[in-house]
Amino acid sequence: MTSKTFRPDWTEKAPPTGTYRSIFKYGDPQHFKHPSDAWYKMIKEDFHLSDADFRNKSKEGLEQVSLNRPVQLKSHQIEAITSIIGPENIALDDYSRVKYASGKTTEEMLELRQGIVREVADVIVHPRDKDDVRKLVEYCHNEKIPVTVFSAGSSVNFGCRPARGGVSLVISTHMNKLLEINELNQTARVQPGMFGPAYEEALNKAPELFKTKHPYTCGHFPQSFEYSTVGGWIVTLGSGQASTYYGDAYDIVFSQEYVTPVGTFKTLDYPATATGPKVNDIMKGSEGAFGILVEVTMKIFRYMPQNRQRFSFMYPTWDAAVNASREIMQSEFGKPAIFRISDPEETDRGLKLYGMPDIVDKFLNLRGFKPMQRCLSLGNVEGDRDYTKLVARKIKAIARKHGAMSLTGYAVRKWEHTRYTEPYMREDLGDYDILIDTLEASVTWDNLHRLHQGVRAYVKSRPDTMCMTHASHFYPQGTNLYFIFIAHMKDPDEFRKFQRGIIDNIQQFGGSLSHHHGVGRMIGPWMKTHLGKEQMDVLRTLKKHFDPNNIMNPGGQLGLD
Secondary structure, eight states, X not given: OOOOOOOOXXXXXXXXXXXXXXXXXXXXXXXXXXXXXXXXXXXXXXXXXXXXXXXXXXXXXXXXXXXXXXXXXXXXXXXXXXXXXXXXXXXXXXXXXXXXXXXXXXXXXXXXXXXXXXXXXXXXXXXXXXHHHHHHHXXXXXXXXXXXXXXXXXXXXXXXXXXXXXXXXXXXXXXXXXXEEETTTTEEEEOTTOBHHHHHHHHHTHHHHTOOSSOEEOOOOOTTGGGOBHHHHHHTTOOOTTHHHHXXXXXXXXXXXXXXXXXXXXXXXXXOOOSSSOHHHHHTTOTTSSOEEEEEEEEOEEOOGXXXXXXXXXXXXXXXXXXXXXXXXXXXXXXXXXXXXXXXXXXXXXXXXXXXXXXHHHHHHHTTOOTTTOEEEEEEEOSSHHHHHHHHHHHHHXXXXXXXXXXXXXXXXXXXXXXXXXXXXXXXXXXXXXXXXXXXXXXXXXXXXXXXXXXXXXXXXXXXXXXXEEEOOEETTXXXXXXXXXXXXXXXXXXXXXXXXHHHHHHHTTOOXXXXXXXXXXXXXXXXXXXXXXXXXXXXXXXXXXXXXOOBSTTTGGGOO
């Protein structure tokens, strides 16, 4: 008689309304993704745990949100804001004040589980249009009331935390529409609070909705795609999973309209211009510190999924995967859209995540692809049919030259099926004090191995800590390294110290402080060291120009104050 395999009591119910968990839960309240049996076994082995450690959950955050903090704004100020926005678009209740002050950092999840709430706004407003935004900013500027922008709340760097109270301005409630497609210019004019799936669907259906000749795609697909907005991509300098072909959010922006405390302006619609440093570029990545993005014109691309060519390879070593990737990016025959390489630890743990059968593992071993040496690469090519065939053929030839074995498109399809759902596992594992977090850095080819080895050495210096690394955004001059660490840890102070040590090491070993998540308040303290006094002085001068009363996302955003 065989005993039933034990599985933890993974949560299968949406969080109760009004609870802390309903704030920190990622994505769809009704959607869950549980660790596979192989991952559960791996976690127990690596962290020296047993089934007994997974019989009782830690703090789940199921308590009702209770703030007990009086609103600091004066009654006449709330009345004035209400007259601008309408009583149906303003909230002062505890739950709203906490919800719209919270992002999706591991630290916030840890603290909200324990009912710990940091800074919150006094009042939540949901502007109906850019005229509402203009009136609100003008009033708050005159009254010196801080304004923090909230769009989707998927920030992973405290970017939407109202450090000095005041107003949280929620841009996605009403300002979430695709306004126009200009097929001659191949651009789309869109409101900043439009979520990724709605934007992509409208572009895909452009012939029906906007009477265009071709369907289109936005080209920007971050892991947070389903729960992030167009404006959020731009103001944090986001990078989507297909950025190697389509470009980062920075590259896709054509023009922008901003409301600032000193006035409203729209940058000009030109494909290129030599009229001095571009204010359009200055505003990208400004994270709400200079003003509020209220409308944007984006470059769009023809949607041709029928031409997509998928590929995946197993490389014998990390060196081989890196060298092949560099050759692919520098050979100038074209670029893949999605392109990823996983280091040995991520490869082996990823194969467990996807439930690789033992027979496949044995086959790989027989072919010389050894555990904790082999590296998985996967991707696709998009665009014109002849182009995709050419690029896929060239990539395959270079991969073979570097000792890789083709795994066909199977691995890519498996990854595509779950590429937006991995963050859901954080709630399950957090119930048992297993934490997952990520930090990412851009790096040039000549420094890649130094950064990879140095940061990994620091993470692994903490006993029983996993460190998985991949590169997923590629350029002729380098790539990014995305460090994912998993640890058995429940003390927020211990987590903060460890995470900040990783950031220290990223800087020490020559990585950028951030590649595609922005800076927010979390990374702000490192900005002066990273950029130097002169560049920070330029940013501070811009801040003083656009926001003389320091009301826009004050309290450390971008390290500016």
